[in-house]
Amino acid sequence: MARVTLQTIADRLGVSRATVSYAFSRPDQLSDGLRRRILEVADELGYAGPNPTARSLRLGRAGALGMIFSETLAYAFADPYAVGFFQGLATAAEDAGVGLCILPLPHGDRRSETVRDAVVDSFCVMSLPDGHPALAEVFARKLPVVMVDEPYVPGHPFVGTDEPTAAATAARHVLELGHRRVGVAMVGLHDDGYTGWASQERQESALFEAMRRRRGGYQRAFEEAGVDWSGVPFYEVARNTRAAGKKAGHALLGCDPRPTAILTNTDVLALGVLDAASDLGLDVPGELSVVGFSDSAAEDAGLTTIRQAKREMGEATGRLLLSGAAAKPERLIFPHELIVRTSTAPPPRSPRR
Amino acid sequence: MARVTLQTIADRLGVSRATVSYAFSRPDQLSDGLRRRILEVADELGYAGPNPTARSLRLGRAGALGMIFSETLAYAFADPYAVGFFQGLATAAEDAGVGLCILPLPHGDRRSETVRDAVVDSFCVMSLPDGHPALAEVFARKLPVVMVDEPYVPGHPFVGTDEPTAAATAARHVLELGHRRVGVAMVGLHDDGYTGWASQERQESALFEAMRRRRGGYQRAFEEAGVDWSGVPFYEVARNTRAAGKKAGHALLGCDPRPTAILTNTDVLALGVLDAASDLGLDVPGELSVVGFSDSAAEDAGLTTIRQAKREMGEATGRLLLSGAAAKPERLIFPHELIVRTSTAPPPRSPRR
DNA sequence: TTGTATGCGTTATCAA
DNA sequence: TTGATAACGCATACAA
Numbered sequence: 061m062a063r064v065t066l067q068t069i070a071d072r073l074g075v076s077r078a079t080v081s082y083a084f085s086r087p088d089q090l091s092d093g094l095r096r097r098i099l100e101v102a103d104e105l106g107y108a109g110p111n112p113t114a115r116s117l118r119l120g121r122a123g124a125l126g127m128i129f130s131e132t133l134a135y136a137f138a139d140p141y142a143v144g145f146f147q148g149l150a151t152a153a154e155d156a157g158v159g160l161c162i163l164p165l166p167h168g169d170r171r172s173e174t175v176r177d178a179v180v181d182s183f184c185v186m187s188l189p190d191g192h193p194a195l196a197e198v199f200a201r202k203l204p205v206v207m208v209d210e211p212y213v214p215g216h217p218f219v220g221t222d223e224p225t226a227a228a229t230a231a232r233h234v235l236e237l238g239h240r241r242v243g244v245a246m247v248g249l250h251d252d253g254y255t256g257w258a259s260q261e262r263q264e265s266a267l268f269e270a271m272r273r274r275r276g277g278y279q280r281a282f283e284e285a286g287v288d289w290s291g292v293p294f295y296e297v298a299r300n301t302r303a304a305g306k307k308a309g310h311a312l313l314g315c316d317p318r319p320t321a322i323l324t325n326t327d328v329l330a331l332g333v334l335d336a337a338s339d340l341g342l343d344v345p346g347e348l349s350v351v352g353f354s355d356s357a358a359e360d361a362g363l364t365t366i367r368q369a370k371r372e373m374g375e376a377t378g379r380l381l382l383s384g385a386a387a388k389p390e391r392l393i394f395p396h397e398l399i400v401r402t403s404t405a406p407p408p409r410s411p412r413r
Numbered sequence: 414m415a416r417v418t419l420q421t422i423a424d425r426l427g428v429s430r431a432t433v434s435y436a437f438s439r440p441d442q443l444s445d446g447l448r449r450r451i452l453e454v455a456d457e458l459g460y461a462g463p464n465p466t467a468r469s470l471r472l473g474r475a476g477a478l479g480m481i482f483s484e485t486l487a488y489a490f491a492d493p494y495a496v497g498f499f500q501g502l503a504t505a506a507e508d509a510g511v512g513l514c515i516l517p518l519p520h521g522d523r524r525s526e527t528v529r530d531a532v533v534d535s536f537c538v539m540s541l542p543d544g545h546p547a548l549a550e551v552f553a554r555k556l557p558v559v560m561v562d563e564p565y566v567p568g569h570p571f572v573g574t575d576e577p578t579a580a581a582t583a584a585r586h587v588l589e590l591g592h593r594r595v596g597v598a599m600v601g602l603h604d605d606g607y608t609g610w611a612s613q614e615r616q617e618s619a620l621f622e623a624m625r626r627r628r629g630g631y632q633r634a635f636e637e638a639g640v641d642w643s644g645v646p647f648y649e650v651a652r653n654t655r656a657a658g659k660k661a662g663h664a665l666l667g668c669d670p671r672p673t674a675i676l677t678n679t680d681v682l683a684l685g686v687l688d689a690a691s692d693l694g695l696d697v698p699g700e701l702s703v704v705g706f707s708d709s710a711a712e713d714a715g716l717t718t719i720r721q722a723k724r725e726m727g728e729a730t731g732r733l734l735l736s737g738a739a740a741k742p743e744r745l746i747f748p749h750e751l752i753v754r755t756s757t758a759p760p761p762r763s764p765r766r
Numbered sequence: 767t768t769g770t771a772t773g774c775g776t777t778a779t780c781a782a
Numbered sequence: 783t784t785g786a787t788a789a790c791g792c793a794t795a796c797a798a
Contacts, residue, residue: 119790123530432769
């Protein structure tokens with residue numbers, strides 16, 4: 061009973077392969093009695109049902125949507141923004157009755173052909189740095205692709221946020237509250253593992269387009285408000301974790317003069333900054349204002365943040381891919397919204413030193 | 414340029430299909446010049462590379478691991494326990510260089526053949542209620558399967574927690590603190606959407622094995638402590654959300670006499686109970702102790718809980734499936750641990766009424 | 767180093 | 783209602 065196929069069953073019953081196929085895939089094309097007999101024998105022989113791969117080959121469809129992240133999967137699933145997006149994407153897949161295939165990319169010197177070998181009908185590519193080799197592999201497959209957040213490839217469908225405007229909104233919020241000594245903590249600019257102060261040049265040459273533009277939004281808001289951007293302490297961290305945020309917070313709060321407000325490009329980082337403030341006994345928002353980004357972990361902590369429609373973005377991406385509309389190079393920019401909670405307030409009148 | 418295959422390229426160059434195949438899959442079997450020419454023509458013709466489905470059929474492997482939940486995917490991704498498990502599973506898939514294919518199950522009257530059609534080499538089945546039809550569909554595929562948490566199917570590999578003991582540990586904790594008026598809030602016993610008080614009979618007939626056993630652990634601890642279980646108010650909710658936990662909290666805290674401690678079977682529910690306590694102006698843990706489960710959302714809130722090794726469980730499941738060891742009916746029970754934080758304390762001396 | 771032939775397990779077409 | 787045949791696109795044993 062090594063391998064039982066349609067043919068095995070056909071032979072056993074003295075009918076043709078096609079007939080057996082009908083018994084499984086087109087029940088209405090067969091007399092009831094014969095069908096029952098076929099199913100019976102199939103069961104008896106331990107037939108596992110029509111082989112999905114063969115079926116897929118014949119039918120020309122995989123029944124699955126491929127999803128690609130730049131980071132390790134453990135990291136991706138630890139990111140509330142990504143998980144939120146995921147919820148939406150999964151919902152779309154669910155509605156269409158197709159699988160959602162998460163494709164790990166090789167990291168370090170590990171080798172892997174997942175993109176080349178993935179049995180999928182389309183790809184969702186999220187947050188890949190400029191020039192990442194996986195992007196070329198994806199395009200080589202000549203399947204529908206939707207890019208999410210970054211990179212934007214002209215001529216291809218894209219789903220994302222108006223990064224500069226969203227970031228500027230966050231920055232303007234603290235500037236309008238009256239803050240003039242503002243620090244910035246960002247993650248996801250480069251993928252070289254660097255954590256520390258980032259020069260203007262390093263900021264501008266960020267590998268990840270979305271974060272690069274987000275940073276540009278901060279700068280623009282400062283310039284429009286007539287606040288000197290070059291004096292803004294800018295701390296970059298390598299990983300989007302609370303611990304990294306705390307480290308950034310301590311670095312920034314150690315500046316002289318100490319910032320009265322800190323902008324971060326993720327909520328997770330912002331939580332870490334709050335930890336640092338707490339370590340130093342600083343009152344938030346009395347002595348320090350903190351702004352997050354994406355509203356993915358902000359509510360309980362009372363964090364002011366920029367809300368993004370992560371779930372809707374995921375769902376839209378899925379529908380684009382599954383409806384075949386991904387053929388057209390649509391560009392879907394989802395709205396964002398400043399959510400003011402209790403982590404921001406005007407700066408103290410005479411700040412402690 | 415409808416469809417370009419190996420044959421198209423072979424014809425164009427006047428070589429055989431096999432030669433072209435070699436150019437892609439066995440570069441060493443070919444002269445460098447010919448290989449380059451082939452690749453060139455392939456590029457020119459817009460060849461997308463060897464068709465993964467055909468390749469998969471020929472090779473007899475899919476290069477993907479299938480994953481099944483009982484809930485909608487949006488719900489699964491909102492559950493921190495599931496996401497934690499996922500991190501581990503994804504890590505294993507990543508290490509093995511295979512895809513992780515999430516397979517939505519049909520819900521409501523929706524029809525879907527995802528399990529039957531999934532191009533995967535094995536299945537991970539998580540938290541399916543007893544008798545769920547998807548389980549039969551999975552077994553019909555005759556592929557390696559690992560069940561996680563529930564149901565346990567004798568003769569098949571299983572990864573889970575010692576539910577009764579873990580639950581008893583949680584219950585014993587509050588009993589040993591001196592609580593005698595304890596309420597219980599649980600989710601995931603049935604899938605009929607019911608929210609409200611649950612009779613003893615309804616508790617015992619819970620559809621989900623893990624939660625049924627977890628509840629049994631609570632009861633056992635009470636009986637061993639000589640506390641009357643039948644007097645324990647037991648509130649059941651349909652969804653694992655903070656809002657549902659809050660509702661349960663209000664119901665339980667409305668009892669007379671009011672419980673001085675509440676056990677919940679998820680952290681998310683416990684957070685909701687804390688919300689309810691806050692609504693009523695109850696001090697935690699001064700006037701009310703709360704215990705969660707799984708340590709998935711507990712830390713910030715200072716919640717006492719049972720820590721489960723979700724990520725390790727996911728990784729172990731993946732390795733079982735990917736190493737081929739899933740052939741043996743291994744039964745991996747992962748350790749749990751009571752984490753005491755600041756949501757539990759002895760009951761008040763003379764509790765308010 | 768390259769070509770030939772065959773099989774992987776289905777399903778669709780068309781004829782009986 | 784059922785059967786024969788031809789794809790689907792590829793990889794491999796074997797021969798040249």
